[in-house]
Amino acid sequence: DTGVSQNPRHKITKRGQNVTFRCDPISEHNRLYWYRQTLGQGPEFLTYFQNEAQLEKSRLLSDRFSAERPKGSFSTLEIQRTEQGDSAMYLCASIRSGGAYEQYFGPGTRLTVT
Amino acid sequence: AQSVTQLDSQVPVFEEAPVELRCNYSSSVSVYLFWYVQYPNQGLQLLLKYLSGSTLVKGINGFEAEFNKSQTSFHLRKPSVHISDTAEYFCAVSPGGGADGLTFGKGTHLIIQP
Numbered sequence: 001d002t003g004v005s006q007n008p009r010h011k012i013t014k015r016g017q018n019v020t021f022r023c024d025p026i027s028e029h030n031r032l033y034w035y036r037q038t039l040g041q042g043p044e045f046l047t048y049f050q051n052e053a054q055l056e057k058s059r060l061l062s063d064r065f066s067a068e069r070p071k072g073s074f075s076t077l078e079i080q081r082t083e084q085g086d087s088a089m090y091l092c093a094s095i096r097s098g099g100a101y102e103q104y105f106g107p108g109t110r111l112t113v114t
Numbered sequence: 115a116q117s118v119t120q121l122d123s124q125v126p127v128f129e130e131a132p133v134e135l136r137c138n139y140s141s142s143v144s145v146y147l148f149w150y151v152q153y154p155n156q157g158l159q160l161l162l163k164y165l166s167g168s169t170l171v172k173g174i175n176g177f178e179a180e181f182n183k184s185q186t187s188f189h190l191r192k193p194s195v196h197i198s199d200t201a202e203y204f205c206a207v208s209p210g211g212g213a214d215g216l217t218f219g220k221g222t223h224l225i226i227q228p
Contacts, residue, residue: 004157033215042118042204043158045215056214091157101146101165101208103216105157 002026004106006092012112013082020078021109025094032075033103034067035091036060043091049075050097082113116141116207120219128227129197135190135222137205147188148206148216149179158204164188175199200226 005024013019025032030051035043046065047057051072061067064082069075079086089110093103121136139145146165150158162173169181179190188205202223206216 035215040220042120042206042218042220043216045217048215058215093158102148102160102163105150105159107155107157 004092004094004104006090006106006109008109009107010110010112012114015082015084015113017082018078018080019082019111020076021090021111022074022076023092023094023106024074025092026096026104029094029096029104030072031095031097032069033093033095034075034077035093037089037091037108038087046077079111082111084113087111087113116145116209116217118205118207118217118219120203120205120222122222123220124223124225126225126227127195130194132193133191133195133199133224135203135205135224137188137190137219139186139188139205139207141186141207141209143209145207145209147179147181148208149173149177149188149190150204150206150218152202152204152221154201161190161203195224195226197226197228199224 007022033048034046037043046061049069064080067077089108091108092106095103117140119138127133148163149161152158161177162171164171164181172178177192202221204221205219
């Protein structure tokens with residue numbers, strides 16, 4: 001399978017704990033995006049990388065959130081001191097620079113904070 | 115900044131009937147427009163996109179959409195739906211550069227009745 005993969009698919013954590021999600025983009029894609037989707041809503045943009053550089057961050061990305069993309073390959077999204085409001089589906093997408101602007105989405109990681 | 119309004123949160127339609135899912139957007143700059151479909155427990159899949167040129171765009175699975183600049187709309191249509199079209203449909207916009215994160219509408223749940 002050469003699509004975008006995300007791990008884990010599901011994560012249940014207690015409030016106050018830290019969690020980390022991983023996204024592996026399609027191999028030749030150099031742009032990578034993170035979105036958050038809550039129940040009944042469309043995905044909301046969080047941040048994006050071009051190679052290893054984080055180029056844009058949404059105001060939704062509070063200081064408890066940090067994303068990295070070392071070596072411009074996979075990316076991680078960490079949430080520190082989780083709150084119940086962080087419960088959502090976290091989606092990753094990738095795109096090839098100079099491509100047809102189609103973002104390819106992974107299956108998402110569903111986070112439940114209890 | 116951009117915004118997207120999907121006027122119907124839920125659209126029930128009988129199998130083999132035509133359907134139209136409405137999308138209006140707001141932007142101070144030219145935009146690219148997209149429709150994505152999300153099946154249960156899956157990531158988003160691109161149905162079609164408008165970048166420039168012909169205002170009528172055709173996508174996968176028999177869907178098409180028409181870009182109307184004066185009405186700032188990008189409605190999605192299918193002449194005859196199938197039970198397998200039951201899913202959540204999202205309209206999205208991106209500034210004309212194409213590299214930025216997408217702004218999504220809240221989604222329309224298409225329900226196909228036998």
